[in-house]
Amino acid sequence: MEEKKSRISLDNKKIWVVGHNGMVGNSILKKLKKYKSNLLVTEKKDLDLRCQEKVQNWMKRKKPEVIFLAAAKVGGIAANMAFPRDFLYDNVMISFNIINSAKLINVNKLVYLGSSCIYPKNVKQPFVEDSLLKGELESSNQWYSLAKIAGIKLCEAFRIQDNCNFISVMPTNLYGPMDKFDDINGHVPAALLNRFHLAKINDLPKVTVWGSGTPLREFLYVDDLADACIFLAKNYNSSQLINVGSGYEISIKKFANLIKEIVGYKGKIIFDSSKPDGMKRKMLNSEKIKKIGWKPRISLKKGLKLFYKWYLNNQNILRR
Secondary structure: OEOOOOOOOOOOOEEEEEOOOOHHHHHHHHHHOOOOOEEEOOOOOOOOOOOHHHHHHHHHHHOOOEEEEOOOOOOOHHHHHHOHHHHHHHHHHHHHHHHHHHHHOOOOEEEEEOOHHHOOOOOOOOEOHHHOOOOOOOHHHHHHHHHHHHHHHHHHHHHHHHOOOEEEEEEOEEEOOOOEOOOOOOOHHHHHHHHHHHHHHOOOOEEEEEOOOOOEEEEEEHHHHHHHHHHHHHHOOEOOOEEEOOOOEEEHHHHHHHHHHHHOOOOEEEEEOOOOOOOOEEOEOOHHHHHOOOOOOOOHHHHHHHHHHHHHHOHHHOEO
16 A cells, blocks of 8 residues: 655755666666765775675765665576575675665665565466565575565565655566676676677677577666666655566567677577576566556667667676
8 A cells, every 4th residue: 555655856865876886776876867966876895785784884974865775686597596695695684784774864765676586486477566475486596586575575664663765666677788797697688698799709600598498578678777766766655565667578589589680690599498497477567657657668679779789888897
């Protein structure tokens, strides 16, 4: 149920974008520069977000009024399966330390970024927000999912017990500038874009893609998500999480061929069915955010073209 809280302004506020070097945080930070605000950022080497004492001390000194919590340890299926401890521990500690400290200093608004992988693998799709905790998680990324669910529930608990204006936003699968471009830590779009580009410039005869190619996925360009997060920071006040998706799904096979076309690779695509597919389908129901006035603006093909252009122009800063 949506609570009666006034619309907030982002002008003349101290706004902390947590995780500004990542894909989501970087895009949010760029979008916020049009506001007359004091934007705060922190570097990993200067502030370990997993350390409660350090986070509390920093927040007491800086006193951010609005927080976009986009920091997380992220990666694809391979990374999630190889490093379960890191994905669970690091993400729980990051979110809990910041959310708890936000209560201690009376932050005006906190926007917590989750992930579509929080939803059970066997419930009806597209996923509606009420599907949370209605079934078993997909095992290949359960550690990250559990950490994100814990953060969502902590925001809800602080709202119920302490009337904190903390909201949770669930984006679908994302792609865009500042992602990680490697097969272990990269998401599917970035990993494939990098793989096809390297195959093109090295004149390789084939590119291997994990899985059968049959799973369906929904993808959203990160700048659309950043717009949605800012829109929700100003307009949404509820203990219930809210989905942000594109409303369009595509098979991994068609998606790989679309990237191949955009990159201009001429070789073959081999689908390795010995590798895990993950969930067969993963799509969000984003009707709630559409009803309150937001919808995506960037199509998949346009977004991938923008992504590849950025990739080509920023070879010196790519994260691998």
